[in-house]
Amino acid sequence: MEPADFGKAADDYARHRAGFPDSFFDRMIRLGFVRAGDRLLDLGTGTGTLARGFGQRGCHVVGLDPSQPMLDQARRLADEAGLAIDWVQASAEATGLPPASFDIVIAGQCWHWFDKPRAAAEAKRLLKPNGLLAIAHFDWLPLPGNMVTATERLIEAHNPNWTLGGGTGRYPQWARAVEDAGFDGIEIFEYELDVPYSHEAWRGRIRASAGVGGSLAPDAVQRFDDDLKSLLTKDFPGDPLAVPHRVWAMTAYTPR
DSSP: OOOOOGGGGHHHHHHHOOOOOHHHHHHHHHTTSOOTTOEEEEETOTTTHHHHHHHTTTOEEEEEESOHHHHHHHHHHHHHTTOOOEEEEOBTTBOOOOTTOEEEEEEESOGGGSOHHHHHHHHHHHEEEEEEEEEEEEEEOOOTTSHHHHHHHHHHHHOTTOOOOSOOSOOGGGHHHHHHTTOEEEEEEEEEEEEEEOHHHHHHHHHTSTTTTTTSOHHHHHHHHHHHHHHHHHHOOOSSEEEEEEEEEEEEEOOO
């Protein structure tokens, strides 16, 4: 599947994609991975949900993304929250930022889009000794008969090139590139939770996904959205919907 252009769906992305839950930020702090005052780089920041979350908890944050429309939304949301975050337009593989300048490099919901060996090597270059790399995902879970599975099948019907369905929200295979880049002390944690979505919000969330707004033409996005609205009304009339998700995170350190 070709990389998605999330800039085309930046408005829906900002309004409807649920960012990582508070419990994720709290767990990262409770486990000692993140501390107030840390200098943190958020790779593939998108609309800045991780950047804002850690900024609100006292980190000095830089948010980086290749898409200017996404950074525009991130800047607007951070300004509305009263947060001072620096924004950089660049790729995760070639940030242009100075070496050994961050305590933490984090990538949320985006590592699968990167050239993983190059991104891991760049993260190691950017981190101080004993610096933390964190790769995290917050994925919906397609379970037998649930509305996530029905939604994924509809995406596949409208976009046969979309191949990201049927996921488990677990990515242990990514440890190899991290180890090869020279990181050690790899740890993984995960947990599940339900996220409430109204019908309107779920439609917006899916329009902001790689298989729909990130890759289809506007008229095709509208046709998909009409079909999703009909599917939800007919087969999943409850509103709001309780959408099962998994939080998954891998952490690793540079040598001391």
